[in-house]
Amino acid sequence: MSSKKFSLLMFGLSKLKPTSARGVLRGAAGRSSYSWTAVCQQRSSGTRRAVSTSSTTVDPGEVKRFQSLSNKWWDEQGGFAALHAMNDLRVPFVRDNLLTVHSAHHPGKPLAGLRILDVGCGGGLLTEPLGRLGASMLGIDPVEESISVAQLHSSPDPDLCDQVSYQACTLEQLSDEGEKEQEEQSKAQFDAVVASEVVEHLADLETFAICCNHVLKPGGSLFITTINKTNLSFALAIVVAEQLLRIVPSGTHDWEKFISPVELECLLESNGFLVQSVQGMMYNPISGAWSWTNSTSINYALHAVKKSDGAEDSCTHSEFEPAASHS
Template sequence: MSSSKWVRLMFGPFGLKPSSVCGVVRGPAGRSSFSWTAVCRHVSVCSARSASYTTVDPGEVKRFQALANKWWDEQGEFAALHAMNDLRVPFVRDNLLTVHRAHHPGKPLAGLRILDVGCGGGVFTEPLGRLGASVLGIDPVEESISVAQLHSSPDPDLRDRVSYHACTLDEAQFDAVVASEVVEHLADLETFAICCNHVLKPGGSLFITTINKTNLSYALAIVIAEQLLRIVPSGTHDWEKFISPVELERLLESNGFSVQSVQGMMYNPVSGAWSWSDSTAINYALHAVKTSDGAEESCTHSVNEPATTHSSAPS
Protein backbone atom coordinates (compact mmCIF):
# COMPACT_ATOMS: atom_id res chain seq x y z
CA MET A 1 0.00 0.00 0.00
CA SER A 2 1.50 3.38 -0.99
CA SER A 3 1.77 6.38 1.30
CA SER A 4 -0.85 8.18 -0.75
CA LYS A 5 -3.21 5.31 0.02
CA TRP A 6 -2.30 5.58 3.70
CA VAL A 7 -3.27 9.23 3.77
CA ARG A 8 -6.45 8.44 1.84
CA LEU A 9 -7.27 5.85 4.51
CA MET A 10 -6.55 8.38 7.25
CA PHE A 11 -8.14 11.47 5.72
CA GLY A 12 -10.39 10.34 2.88
CA PRO A 13 -13.44 9.15 4.87
CA PHE A 14 -13.86 12.55 6.45
CA GLY A 15 -14.63 14.63 3.38
CA LEU A 16 -11.42 16.63 3.00
CA LYS A 17 -11.95 19.76 0.93
CA PRO A 18 -9.56 20.98 -1.76
CA SER A 19 -6.98 23.52 -0.66
CA SER A 20 -3.86 25.27 -1.87
CA VAL A 21 -1.77 22.98 0.34
CA CYS A 22 -3.44 19.61 0.05
CA GLY A 23 -4.27 17.72 -3.09
CA VAL A 24 -7.66 16.03 -3.31
CA VAL A 25 -8.49 13.26 -5.71
CA ARG A 26 -11.80 11.58 -6.41
CA GLY A 27 -12.19 7.99 -5.35
CA PRO A 28 -15.07 5.52 -5.70
CA ALA A 29 -18.53 7.04 -5.49
CA GLY A 30 -17.04 10.53 -5.69
CA ARG A 31 -15.42 10.38 -2.26
CA SER A 32 -12.74 13.00 -1.75
CA SER A 33 -9.33 11.54 -0.95
CA PHE A 34 -6.15 13.19 0.26
CA SER A 35 -3.15 13.00 -2.06
CA TRP A 36 0.18 12.57 -0.31
CA THR A 37 2.02 13.36 -3.54
CA ALA A 38 0.27 16.73 -3.72
CA VAL A 39 1.09 17.47 -0.11
CA CYS A 40 4.77 17.10 -0.89
CA ARG A 41 4.64 18.48 -4.41
CA HIS A 42 7.10 21.21 -3.40
CA VAL A 43 9.66 18.41 -2.86
CA SER A 44 9.85 16.37 -6.03
CA VAL A 45 11.63 13.40 -4.46
CA CYS A 46 8.70 12.84 -2.13
CA SER A 47 6.72 11.38 -5.00
CA ALA A 48 9.32 8.66 -5.42
CA ARG A 49 9.30 7.91 -1.72
CA SER A 50 5.52 7.83 -1.46
CA ALA A 51 5.26 5.24 -4.20
CA SER A 52 6.71 2.48 -2.05
CA TYR A 53 6.22 3.41 1.61
CA THR A 54 3.30 2.34 3.72
CA THR A 55 1.88 3.45 7.04
CA VAL A 56 -1.42 1.74 7.82
CA ASP A 57 -1.39 -2.04 7.95
CA PRO A 58 -4.52 -3.46 6.24
CA GLY A 59 -4.55 -6.30 8.78
CA GLU A 60 -4.82 -3.77 11.60
CA VAL A 61 -7.75 -2.09 9.86
CA LYS A 62 -9.63 -5.39 9.61
CA ARG A 63 -8.94 -6.17 13.26
CA PHE A 64 -10.42 -2.88 14.44
CA GLN A 65 -13.37 -3.16 12.07
CA ALA A 66 -14.43 -6.22 14.03
CA LEU A 67 -14.19 -4.29 17.32
CA ALA A 68 -15.82 -1.04 16.20
CA ASN A 69 -19.09 -1.53 18.07
CA LYS A 70 -17.27 -2.05 21.39
CA TRP A 71 -15.51 1.30 21.74
CA TRP A 72 -17.82 2.66 24.43
CA ASP A 73 -18.11 -0.49 26.53
CA GLU A 74 -16.05 0.74 29.47
CA GLN A 75 -15.84 -2.78 30.90
CA GLY A 76 -15.01 -4.48 27.61
CA GLU A 77 -12.01 -4.77 25.31
CA PHE A 78 -11.25 -1.05 25.46
CA ALA A 79 -11.54 -0.69 29.26
CA ALA A 80 -7.81 0.04 29.58
CA LEU A 81 -8.08 2.85 27.02
CA HIS A 82 -10.94 4.47 28.92
CA ALA A 83 -8.90 4.25 32.13
CA MET A 84 -5.86 5.72 30.36
CA ASN A 85 -7.73 9.02 30.01
CA ASP A 86 -6.90 9.64 33.67
CA LEU A 87 -3.27 10.11 32.58
CA ARG A 88 -3.25 11.09 28.92
CA VAL A 89 -5.85 13.87 29.14
CA PRO A 90 -3.98 15.86 31.83
CA PHE A 91 -0.67 15.05 30.08
CA VAL A 92 -1.89 16.79 26.93
CA ARG A 93 -3.66 19.58 28.83
CA ASP A 94 -0.77 20.49 31.11
CA ASN A 95 1.89 20.40 28.39
CA LEU A 96 -0.21 22.54 26.06
CA LEU A 97 -0.83 25.07 28.82
CA THR A 98 2.91 25.43 29.41
CA VAL A 99 3.23 26.45 25.75
CA HIS A 100 0.08 28.51 25.23
CA ARG A 101 -0.65 29.80 28.75
CA ALA A 102 -4.26 30.54 27.87
CA HIS A 103 -6.73 31.51 30.57
CA HIS A 104 -10.20 30.09 29.94
CA PRO A 105 -11.82 29.07 33.25
CA GLY A 106 -13.44 25.67 32.85
CA LYS A 107 -12.24 25.33 29.25
CA PRO A 108 -8.44 25.49 29.49
CA LEU A 109 -7.85 24.39 25.88
CA ALA A 110 -10.31 26.83 24.30
CA GLY A 111 -8.97 28.33 21.09
CA LEU A 112 -6.67 25.40 20.32
CA ARG A 113 -7.09 23.01 17.40
CA ILE A 114 -6.17 19.37 17.98
CA LEU A 115 -5.93 16.49 15.50
CA ASP A 116 -6.60 13.07 17.06
CA VAL A 117 -4.97 10.53 14.73
CA GLY A 118 -6.37 7.02 14.98
CA CYS A 119 -9.23 8.28 17.14
CA GLY A 120 -11.21 5.04 17.04
CA GLY A 121 -14.61 5.62 18.62
CA GLY A 122 -13.62 8.98 20.12
CA VAL A 123 -12.63 7.79 23.61
CA PHE A 124 -9.77 10.34 23.77
CA THR A 125 -11.31 12.88 21.38
CA GLU A 126 -14.35 13.69 23.50
CA PRO A 127 -12.57 14.65 26.76
CA LEU A 128 -10.22 16.93 24.80
CA GLY A 129 -13.29 18.61 23.32
CA ARG A 130 -14.80 19.04 26.77
CA LEU A 131 -11.68 20.96 27.78
CA GLY A 132 -12.60 23.52 25.13
CA ALA A 133 -10.37 22.44 22.23
CA SER A 134 -11.63 22.14 18.68
CA VAL A 135 -10.81 18.51 17.90
CA LEU A 136 -10.83 16.61 14.61
CA GLY A 137 -10.73 12.83 14.99
CA ILE A 138 -9.53 10.74 12.05
CA ASP A 139 -9.29 6.98 11.72
CA PRO A 140 -8.92 4.52 8.81
CA VAL A 141 -11.79 2.40 10.14
CA GLU A 142 -15.04 3.95 8.92
CA GLU A 143 -17.10 1.81 11.30
CA SER A 144 -15.23 3.38 14.23
CA ILE A 145 -15.88 6.88 12.87
CA SER A 146 -19.61 6.10 12.67
CA VAL A 147 -19.58 4.99 16.30
CA ALA A 148 -17.70 8.15 17.32
CA GLN A 149 -20.15 10.40 15.50
CA LEU A 150 -23.15 8.64 16.99
CA HIS A 151 -21.78 8.81 20.52
CA SER A 152 -20.88 12.52 20.47
CA SER A 153 -23.92 13.79 18.55
CA PRO A 154 -26.37 14.01 21.51
CA ASP A 155 -23.94 16.03 23.64
CA PRO A 156 -24.44 19.80 23.10
CA ASP A 157 -21.09 20.50 24.75
CA LEU A 158 -19.33 18.61 21.94
CA ARG A 159 -21.47 19.56 18.98
CA ASP A 160 -19.41 22.59 17.95
CA ARG A 161 -16.04 21.31 19.13
CA VAL A 162 -15.65 17.70 17.99
CA SER A 163 -15.68 16.64 14.34
CA TYR A 164 -15.00 13.33 12.66
CA HIS A 165 -15.78 14.19 9.07
CA ALA A 166 -14.27 17.35 7.52
CA CYS A 167 -11.06 19.34 7.46
CA THR A 168 -9.46 21.81 5.10
CA LEU A 169 -5.81 21.74 5.96
CA ASP A 170 -4.85 25.17 4.67
CA GLU A 171 -7.46 26.60 7.06
CA ALA A 172 -6.87 24.11 9.85
CA GLN A 173 -3.23 23.87 10.76
CA PHE A 174 -3.25 22.29 14.20
CA ASP A 175 -1.83 23.40 17.52
CA ALA A 176 -1.42 19.76 18.52
CA VAL A 177 -1.57 16.24 17.13
CA VAL A 178 -2.33 13.35 19.47
CA ALA A 179 -1.61 9.76 18.50
CA SER A 180 -2.48 7.61 21.49
CA GLU A 181 -1.93 3.86 21.19
CA VAL A 182 -1.54 4.28 17.43
CA VAL A 183 2.11 4.06 16.37
CA GLU A 184 2.39 0.41 17.44
CA HIS A 185 -0.19 -0.39 14.74
CA LEU A 186 1.53 1.47 11.88
CA ALA A 187 3.80 0.05 9.23
CA ASP A 188 5.90 3.16 8.47
CA LEU A 189 6.57 5.60 11.29
CA GLU A 190 8.73 7.90 9.16
CA THR A 191 5.84 8.74 6.84
CA PHE A 192 3.64 9.19 9.89
CA ALA A 193 6.11 11.68 11.41
CA ILE A 194 6.25 13.61 8.13
CA CYS A 195 2.47 13.87 8.02
CA CYS A 196 2.30 15.04 11.62
CA ASN A 197 4.96 17.66 10.97
CA HIS A 198 3.09 18.87 7.90
CA VAL A 199 -0.24 19.54 9.62
CA LEU A 200 1.24 21.19 12.74
CA LYS A 201 1.72 24.91 13.16
CA PRO A 202 5.29 26.05 13.92
CA GLY A 203 5.83 25.28 17.59
CA GLY A 204 2.92 22.84 17.58
CA SER A 205 2.91 19.82 19.88
CA LEU A 206 2.88 16.11 19.09
CA PHE A 207 1.68 13.74 21.83
CA ILE A 208 2.23 9.98 21.58
CA THR A 209 1.47 7.15 23.97
CA THR A 210 2.74 3.73 22.96
CA ILE A 211 4.52 0.55 24.09
CA ASN A 212 8.26 0.10 24.48
CA LYS A 213 10.03 -2.76 22.72
CA THR A 214 11.44 -4.85 25.58
CA ASN A 215 11.24 -8.36 26.96
CA LEU A 216 8.98 -7.06 29.69
CA SER A 217 6.55 -5.40 27.26
CA TYR A 218 6.35 -8.62 25.27
CA ALA A 219 5.59 -10.62 28.40
CA LEU A 220 3.02 -8.20 29.81
CA ALA A 221 1.36 -6.64 26.76
CA ILE A 222 1.09 -9.79 24.66
CA VAL A 223 1.55 -12.95 26.73
CA ILE A 224 -0.29 -11.81 29.86
CA ALA A 225 -2.67 -9.07 28.66
CA GLU A 226 -3.74 -10.79 25.44
CA GLN A 227 -3.19 -14.50 25.88
CA LEU A 228 -3.73 -15.09 29.61
CA LEU A 229 -5.87 -12.33 31.13
CA ARG A 230 -7.58 -11.36 27.84
CA ILE A 231 -7.61 -7.70 28.86
CA VAL A 232 -7.37 -6.92 25.15
CA PRO A 233 -8.31 -9.20 22.25
CA SER A 234 -5.68 -11.70 21.16
CA GLY A 235 -3.70 -10.45 18.19
CA THR A 236 -4.21 -6.76 18.97
CA HIS A 237 -0.47 -6.11 19.21
CA ASP A 238 2.53 -7.09 17.12
CA TRP A 239 5.72 -6.86 19.19
CA GLU A 240 7.79 -6.15 16.09
CA LYS A 241 5.95 -2.84 15.68
CA PHE A 242 6.74 -1.68 19.22
CA ILE A 243 9.34 1.10 19.44
CA SER A 244 11.64 2.24 22.21
CA PRO A 245 11.64 5.85 23.44
CA VAL A 246 15.19 6.26 22.14
CA GLU A 247 14.26 5.07 18.66
CA LEU A 248 11.10 7.18 18.59
CA GLU A 249 12.97 10.28 19.75
CA ARG A 250 15.62 9.75 17.09
CA LEU A 251 12.98 9.36 14.38
CA LEU A 252 11.05 12.45 15.45
CA GLU A 253 14.12 14.65 15.81
CA SER A 254 15.21 13.69 12.30
CA ASN A 255 11.83 14.93 11.06
CA GLY A 256 11.70 18.40 12.55
CA PHE A 257 10.66 17.73 16.16
CA SER A 258 12.28 18.34 19.52
CA VAL A 259 11.27 15.83 22.21
CA GLN A 260 10.36 17.68 25.41
CA SER A 261 9.46 14.87 27.78
CA VAL A 262 9.09 11.10 28.02
CA GLN A 263 7.18 9.62 30.95
CA GLY A 264 6.68 5.97 31.88
CA MET A 265 3.17 4.60 32.43
CA MET A 266 1.99 1.53 34.33
CA TYR A 267 -1.34 -0.33 34.11
CA ASN A 268 -2.67 -2.31 37.06
CA PRO A 269 -4.94 -5.08 35.72
CA VAL A 270 -6.39 -5.71 39.17
CA SER A 271 -7.58 -2.16 39.86
CA GLY A 272 -7.94 -1.27 36.17
CA ALA A 273 -6.08 1.99 36.81
CA TRP A 274 -3.07 3.68 35.22
CA SER A 275 -0.30 5.49 37.07
CA TRP A 276 2.85 7.34 36.13
CA SER A 277 6.08 5.39 36.52
CA ASP A 278 9.80 6.13 36.57
CA SER A 279 10.23 3.20 34.18
CA THR A 280 9.46 3.34 30.47
CA ALA A 281 10.02 -0.41 30.06
CA ILE A 282 6.38 -1.06 29.16
CA ASN A 283 4.19 1.94 28.30
CA TYR A 284 5.25 5.56 27.93
CA ALA A 285 3.95 8.98 26.93
CA LEU A 286 5.98 11.40 24.79
CA HIS A 287 5.61 15.12 24.08
CA ALA A 288 7.48 16.69 21.16
CA VAL A 289 7.37 20.17 19.64
CA LYS A 290 7.71 21.03 15.95
CA THR A 291 10.92 23.01 15.53
CA SER A 292 11.18 23.07 11.74
CA ASP A 293 9.47 21.89 8.58
CA GLY A 294 10.85 18.37 8.61
CA ALA A 295 8.84 17.13 5.62
CA GLU A 296 11.25 18.39 2.99
CA GLU A 297 14.36 17.22 4.82
CA SER A 298 12.86 13.80 5.54
CA CYS A 299 11.71 13.25 1.99
CA THR A 300 15.05 14.38 0.59
CA HIS A 301 17.17 12.17 2.80
CA SER A 302 14.88 9.13 2.92
CA VAL A 303 13.94 8.57 -0.70
CA ASN A 304 16.51 5.83 -1.22
CA GLU A 305 16.38 4.39 2.28
CA PRO A 306 14.55 1.10 2.95
CA ALA A 307 11.70 1.00 5.42
CA THR A 308 12.84 0.50 9.00
CA THR A 309 12.77 -3.10 10.10
CA HIS A 310 12.94 -4.58 13.57
CA SER A 311 14.29 -7.85 14.88
CA SER A 312 11.82 -10.68 15.20
CA ALA A 313 12.66 -11.66 18.79
CA PRO A 314 12.31 -9.72 22.03
CA SER A 315 15.46 -7.99 23.23
Protein backbone atom coordinates (compact mmCIF):
# COMPACT_ATOMS: atom_id res chain seq x y z
CA MET A 1 0.00 0.00 0.00
CA SER A 2 1.40 3.40 -0.98
CA SER A 3 1.97 6.16 1.54
CA LYS A 4 -0.72 8.29 -0.12
CA LYS A 5 -3.31 5.49 0.03
CA PHE A 6 -2.44 4.77 3.65
CA SER A 7 -2.82 8.47 4.54
CA LEU A 8 -6.27 8.54 2.92
CA LEU A 9 -7.24 5.37 4.75
CA MET A 10 -6.08 6.78 8.08
CA PHE A 11 -8.02 10.01 7.44
CA GLY A 12 -11.19 8.08 6.72
CA LEU A 13 -10.81 5.79 9.73
CA SER A 14 -10.08 8.72 12.02
CA LYS A 15 -13.65 9.91 11.41
CA LEU A 16 -15.01 6.82 13.12
CA LYS A 17 -16.40 7.60 16.55
CA PRO A 18 -15.42 5.02 19.19
CA THR A 19 -18.42 3.48 20.89
CA SER A 20 -16.63 2.22 23.99
CA ALA A 21 -15.26 4.06 27.00
CA ARG A 22 -12.99 6.97 26.17
CA GLY A 23 -9.27 6.82 26.87
CA VAL A 24 -7.71 9.22 29.35
CA LEU A 25 -4.20 10.62 28.95
CA ARG A 26 -2.44 11.40 32.18
CA GLY A 27 1.03 12.19 33.37
CA ALA A 28 2.64 11.01 36.58
CA ALA A 29 2.50 14.55 37.94
CA GLY A 30 -1.27 14.81 37.90
CA ARG A 31 -4.10 12.30 37.66
CA SER A 32 -7.45 12.83 36.01
CA SER A 33 -10.70 11.36 37.27
CA TYR A 34 -13.47 9.82 35.17
CA SER A 35 -17.09 8.80 35.10
CA TRP A 36 -17.19 5.05 35.52
CA THR A 37 -19.39 4.79 38.59
CA ALA A 38 -21.48 1.84 37.47
CA VAL A 39 -18.48 -0.38 36.82
CA CYS A 40 -16.62 0.66 39.93
CA GLN A 41 -19.59 0.12 42.21
CA GLN A 42 -19.66 -3.51 41.09
CA ARG A 43 -16.11 -3.97 42.36
CA SER A 44 -15.33 -5.00 45.90
CA SER A 45 -14.42 -2.02 48.06
CA GLY A 46 -10.83 -2.86 48.88
CA THR A 47 -11.45 -6.49 49.89
CA ARG A 48 -8.58 -8.80 48.94
CA ARG A 49 -9.89 -11.60 46.75
CA ALA A 50 -8.48 -15.12 46.82
CA VAL A 51 -7.60 -16.70 43.49
CA SER A 52 -9.97 -19.56 42.76
CA THR A 53 -8.29 -22.82 41.86
CA SER A 54 -10.42 -22.81 38.72
CA SER A 55 -9.39 -19.28 37.71
CA THR A 56 -6.87 -19.09 34.92
CA THR A 57 -5.47 -16.40 32.68
CA VAL A 58 -4.86 -18.91 29.90
CA ASP A 59 -7.10 -19.16 26.86
CA PRO A 60 -6.43 -22.55 25.18
CA GLY A 61 -7.20 -21.08 21.77
CA GLU A 62 -4.54 -18.41 22.26
CA VAL A 63 -2.00 -21.02 23.37
CA LYS A 64 -2.64 -23.06 20.24
CA ARG A 65 -2.31 -19.97 18.05
CA PHE A 66 1.03 -18.93 19.53
CA GLN A 67 2.32 -22.49 19.41
CA SER A 68 2.01 -22.29 15.62
CA LEU A 69 3.89 -18.96 15.58
CA SER A 70 6.65 -19.81 18.06
CA ASN A 71 9.37 -20.21 15.42
CA LYS A 72 8.79 -16.68 14.11
CA TRP A 73 9.55 -14.65 17.26
CA TRP A 74 13.00 -13.46 16.15
CA ASP A 75 12.15 -12.79 12.50
CA GLU A 76 12.40 -9.00 12.61
CA GLN A 77 10.76 -8.71 9.18
CA GLY A 78 7.99 -11.21 9.90
CA GLY A 79 4.71 -11.20 11.79
CA PHE A 80 6.28 -9.89 15.01
CA ALA A 81 8.10 -6.98 13.32
CA ALA A 82 5.84 -4.45 15.04
CA LEU A 83 6.73 -5.91 18.46
CA HIS A 84 10.44 -5.63 17.70
CA ALA A 85 9.92 -1.98 16.73
CA MET A 86 7.85 -1.33 19.86
CA ASN A 87 10.97 -1.78 21.99
CA ASP A 88 11.93 1.77 20.98
CA LEU A 89 9.06 2.96 23.18
CA ARG A 90 8.38 0.29 25.76
CA VAL A 91 11.96 -0.24 26.95
CA PRO A 92 12.48 3.47 27.81
CA PHE A 93 8.95 3.58 29.26
CA VAL A 94 9.83 0.85 31.76
CA ARG A 95 13.36 2.11 32.41
CA ASP A 96 12.50 5.77 32.96
CA ASN A 97 9.54 5.12 35.24
CA LEU A 98 11.59 2.72 37.36
CA LEU A 99 14.43 5.23 37.60
CA THR A 100 12.08 7.78 39.16
CA VAL A 101 11.88 5.42 42.14
CA HIS A 102 15.14 3.48 42.00
CA SER A 103 18.31 5.54 41.51
CA ALA A 104 20.87 4.11 39.11
CA HIS A 105 24.22 3.34 40.73
CA HIS A 106 25.66 1.26 37.90
CA PRO A 107 26.81 3.17 34.78
CA GLY A 108 25.42 1.45 31.70
CA LYS A 109 23.24 -0.85 33.83
CA PRO A 110 20.53 1.47 35.20
CA LEU A 111 18.22 -1.38 36.25
CA ALA A 112 20.88 -3.39 38.10
CA GLY A 113 19.59 -4.79 41.39
CA LEU A 114 15.94 -4.91 40.25
CA ARG A 115 13.94 -8.11 39.73
CA ILE A 116 11.46 -7.85 36.86
CA LEU A 117 8.86 -10.39 35.74
CA ASP A 118 7.94 -10.43 32.04
CA VAL A 119 4.48 -12.02 31.79
CA GLY A 120 3.66 -13.59 28.43
CA CYS A 121 7.26 -13.09 27.34
CA GLY A 122 6.94 -15.08 24.12
CA GLY A 123 10.37 -15.42 22.56
CA GLY A 124 11.93 -12.88 24.93
CA LEU A 125 11.70 -9.79 22.71
CA LEU A 126 11.30 -7.47 25.71
CA THR A 127 12.97 -9.69 28.31
CA GLU A 128 16.39 -9.50 26.68
CA PRO A 129 16.74 -5.69 26.33
CA LEU A 130 15.62 -5.16 29.93
CA GLY A 131 18.18 -7.74 31.01
CA ARG A 132 20.87 -5.83 29.10
CA LEU A 133 19.99 -2.81 31.22
CA GLY A 134 21.00 -4.79 34.31
CA ALA A 135 17.66 -6.09 35.55
CA SER A 136 17.37 -9.66 36.81
CA MET A 137 14.68 -10.90 34.43
CA LEU A 138 12.30 -13.83 34.64
CA GLY A 139 10.23 -14.41 31.52
CA ILE A 140 7.18 -16.66 31.80
CA ASP A 141 4.82 -17.96 29.14
CA PRO A 142 2.37 -20.88 29.02
CA VAL A 143 3.56 -21.78 25.51
CA GLU A 144 6.51 -24.15 26.02
CA GLU A 145 7.61 -23.76 22.41
CA SER A 146 8.01 -20.00 22.89
CA ILE A 147 10.03 -20.50 26.07
CA SER A 148 12.33 -22.91 24.22
CA VAL A 149 12.88 -20.28 21.53
CA ALA A 150 13.61 -17.62 24.16
CA GLN A 151 16.11 -19.84 25.97
CA LEU A 152 17.86 -20.81 22.74
CA HIS A 153 18.14 -17.19 21.57
CA SER A 154 19.61 -15.84 24.82
CA SER A 155 21.95 -18.77 25.60
CA PRO A 156 24.89 -17.76 23.34
CA ASP A 157 25.05 -14.24 24.81
CA PRO A 158 27.35 -14.06 27.88
CA ASP A 159 25.81 -10.72 28.89
CA LEU A 160 22.45 -12.43 29.38
CA CYS A 161 23.50 -15.67 31.06
CA ASP A 162 23.29 -14.24 34.58
CA GLN A 163 20.51 -11.74 33.87
CA VAL A 164 17.76 -13.63 32.08
CA SER A 165 15.90 -16.85 32.87
CA TYR A 166 12.71 -18.35 31.53
CA GLN A 167 9.98 -20.62 32.85
CA ALA A 168 7.09 -22.30 31.04
CA CYS A 169 4.21 -21.60 33.41
CA THR A 170 1.18 -19.38 33.95
CA LEU A 171 1.10 -16.25 36.07
CA GLU A 172 -1.24 -17.89 38.56
CA GLN A 173 1.11 -20.86 38.95
CA LEU A 174 4.00 -18.52 39.67
CA SER A 175 1.84 -16.56 42.09
CA ASP A 176 0.97 -19.71 44.03
CA GLU A 177 4.64 -20.71 44.19
CA GLY A 178 5.58 -17.23 45.26
CA GLU A 179 3.12 -17.17 48.14
CA LYS A 180 4.59 -20.42 49.48
CA GLU A 181 8.13 -19.04 49.26
CA GLN A 182 7.09 -15.76 50.88
CA GLU A 183 5.87 -17.66 53.91
CA GLU A 184 9.38 -19.10 54.29
CA GLN A 185 11.88 -16.48 53.13
CA SER A 186 10.01 -13.69 51.33
CA LYS A 187 12.05 -14.26 48.16
CA ALA A 188 9.42 -14.45 45.44
CA GLN A 189 8.47 -10.82 45.00
CA PHE A 190 9.41 -8.57 42.11
CA ASP A 191 10.21 -4.87 41.79
CA ALA A 192 8.24 -4.70 38.55
CA VAL A 193 5.97 -6.74 36.30
CA VAL A 194 5.70 -6.08 32.58
CA ALA A 195 2.86 -7.42 30.43
CA SER A 196 3.32 -6.00 26.94
CA GLU A 197 0.69 -6.90 24.32
CA VAL A 198 -0.56 -9.63 26.64
CA VAL A 199 -3.80 -8.67 28.40
CA GLU A 200 -5.76 -8.71 25.11
CA HIS A 201 -5.01 -12.44 24.90
CA LEU A 202 -5.96 -13.46 28.45
CA ALA A 203 -9.00 -15.44 29.56
CA ASP A 204 -9.43 -13.71 32.96
CA LEU A 205 -8.19 -10.19 33.66
CA GLU A 206 -9.35 -10.29 37.27
CA THR A 207 -7.05 -13.24 37.97
CA PHE A 208 -4.26 -11.43 36.13
CA ALA A 209 -4.61 -8.34 38.33
CA ILE A 210 -4.78 -10.35 41.56
CA CYS A 211 -1.70 -12.40 40.68
CA CYS A 212 0.30 -9.32 39.67
CA ASN A 213 -0.48 -7.85 43.07
CA HIS A 214 0.69 -11.06 44.78
CA VAL A 215 4.08 -11.22 43.08
CA LEU A 216 4.94 -7.52 43.40
CA LYS A 217 6.66 -5.85 46.32
CA PRO A 218 4.72 -3.00 47.99
CA GLY A 219 5.26 0.03 45.77
CA GLY A 220 6.30 -2.23 42.87
CA SER A 221 5.45 -1.19 39.32
CA LEU A 222 3.15 -2.80 36.77
CA PHE A 223 3.68 -1.90 33.10
CA ILE A 224 1.07 -2.78 30.48
CA THR A 225 0.83 -2.05 26.79
CA THR A 226 -2.35 -3.11 25.03
CA ILE A 227 -5.09 -2.09 22.58
CA ASN A 228 -8.11 0.08 23.34
CA LYS A 229 -11.58 -1.23 22.52
CA THR A 230 -12.80 1.25 19.91
CA ASN A 231 -14.10 1.19 16.35
CA LEU A 232 -10.79 2.64 15.25
CA SER A 233 -8.77 -0.10 16.94
CA PHE A 234 -10.93 -2.74 15.23
CA ALA A 235 -10.39 -1.09 11.86
CA LEU A 236 -6.63 -0.69 12.24
CA ALA A 237 -5.51 -3.57 14.46
CA ILE A 238 -7.66 -6.23 12.80
CA VAL A 239 -8.97 -5.13 9.39
CA VAL A 240 -5.90 -3.20 8.23
CA ALA A 241 -3.03 -4.87 10.14
CA GLU A 242 -4.25 -8.48 9.85
CA GLN A 243 -6.45 -8.62 6.76
CA LEU A 244 -5.19 -5.90 4.41
CA LEU A 245 -1.52 -5.23 5.12
CA ARG A 246 -0.90 -8.63 6.77
CA ILE A 247 1.78 -7.14 9.03
CA VAL A 248 0.28 -9.17 11.92
CA PRO A 249 -0.64 -12.87 11.57
CA SER A 250 -4.32 -13.31 10.77
CA GLY A 251 -6.42 -14.18 13.82
CA THR A 252 -3.93 -12.75 16.32
CA HIS A 253 -6.50 -10.44 17.92
CA ASP A 254 -10.07 -10.74 19.15
CA TRP A 255 -11.68 -7.30 19.42
CA GLU A 256 -13.98 -8.52 22.20
CA LYS A 257 -10.90 -8.99 24.42
CA PHE A 258 -9.64 -5.43 23.94
CA ILE A 259 -10.01 -3.17 26.98
CA SER A 260 -10.25 0.59 27.36
CA PRO A 261 -7.87 2.53 29.63
CA VAL A 262 -10.78 3.43 31.89
CA GLU A 263 -11.88 -0.18 32.32
CA LEU A 264 -8.32 -1.34 32.88
CA GLU A 265 -7.64 1.35 35.46
CA CYS A 266 -10.79 0.51 37.38
CA LEU A 267 -9.90 -3.17 37.34
CA LEU A 268 -6.39 -2.49 38.62
CA GLU A 269 -7.42 0.02 41.27
CA SER A 270 -9.99 -2.39 42.68
CA ASN A 271 -7.21 -4.97 43.00
CA GLY A 272 -4.63 -2.98 44.91
CA PHE A 273 -3.01 -0.71 42.30
CA LEU A 274 -2.79 3.01 41.72
CA VAL A 275 -2.44 4.03 38.07
CA GLN A 276 0.27 6.64 37.55
CA SER A 277 0.10 7.34 33.82
CA VAL A 278 -1.59 6.35 30.58
CA GLN A 279 -0.03 7.30 27.26
CA GLY A 280 -1.22 6.72 23.69
CA MET A 281 0.94 4.91 21.14
CA MET A 282 0.81 4.89 17.34
CA TYR A 283 2.37 2.48 14.82
CA ASN A 284 3.22 3.61 11.30
CA PRO A 285 3.30 0.55 9.01
CA ILE A 286 5.00 2.55 6.27
CA SER A 287 8.06 3.49 8.35
CA GLY A 288 7.72 0.53 10.71
CA ALA A 289 8.15 2.88 13.68
CA TRP A 290 6.19 3.61 16.86
CA SER A 291 5.63 7.04 18.37
CA TRP A 292 3.89 8.50 21.43
CA THR A 293 0.61 10.27 20.79
CA ASN A 294 -2.02 12.16 22.79
CA SER A 295 -4.68 9.71 21.60
CA THR A 296 -5.32 6.43 23.39
CA SER A 297 -7.93 5.34 20.83
CA ILE A 298 -5.74 2.55 19.43
CA ASN A 299 -2.68 1.45 21.44
CA TYR A 300 -1.67 2.70 24.88
CA ALA A 301 0.87 2.14 27.64
CA LEU A 302 -0.07 2.14 31.34
CA HIS A 303 2.07 2.36 34.47
CA ALA A 304 0.61 1.46 37.87
CA VAL A 305 2.08 0.85 41.32
CA LYS A 306 1.02 -1.56 44.01
CA LYS A 307 -0.68 0.27 46.85
CA SER A 308 0.53 0.09 50.40
CA ASP A 309 -1.73 -1.74 52.84
CA GLY A 310 -4.59 0.46 53.94
CA ALA A 311 -4.29 2.85 51.00
CA GLU A 312 -7.53 4.41 49.83
CA ASP A 313 -9.25 2.68 46.92
CA SER A 314 -10.08 5.57 44.62
CA CYS A 315 -12.16 3.34 42.35
CA THR A 316 -14.91 3.13 44.98
CA HIS A 317 -15.53 6.88 45.18
CA SER A 318 -19.16 7.80 44.70
CA GLU A 319 -18.35 11.00 42.78
CA PHE A 320 -16.10 11.47 39.77
CA GLU A 321 -15.01 14.52 37.83
CA PRO A 322 -15.57 14.43 34.06
CA ALA A 323 -12.52 13.42 32.07
CA ALA A 324 -11.09 14.86 28.89
CA SER A 325 -11.55 12.79 25.75
CA HIS A 326 -8.65 11.67 23.57
CA SER A 327 -10.17 9.76 20.68
